[in-house]
Amino acid sequence: MNKSAIILGVILGFVGTLLGSFLFIKLFTSFDFNNGIQTMKLQGTLGKLITLGSIPNLLIFAVLLKLNKEMMARGVILSIIIMAFVTMFV
Numbered sequence: 001m002n003k004s005a006i007i008l009g010v011i012l013g014f015v016g017t018l019l020g021s022f023l024f025i026k027l028f029t030s031f032d033f034n035n036g037i038q039t040m041k042l043q044g045t046l047g048k049l050i051t052l053g054s055i056p057n058l059l060i061f062a063v064l065l066k067l068n069k070e071m072m073a074r075g076v077i078l079s080i081i082i083m084a085f086v087t088m089f090v
Helices: 003-028 033-043 046-053 056-066 070-089
Strands: none
Touching (some): 003 033, 003 046, 003 056, 003 070, 033 046, 056 070
């Protein structure tokens, strides 16, 4: 098992979630990123933002499978599982 590929997949998953959250805040709200995060946290919708931000991970997962990078794709799935636990406790 190639642990470095899994770790790289986890990092890609976290970056994909961060990028998706950033794009959601920029495109669908009138806040900048920092104020958007703070506002979502105060409203109690930060978990929903993280969930919507994970949508680009589907594209990353599909591309990795297409390129036969199964271990990196597993890392992306692991990052989604970690984000699910974060979402439950935020």
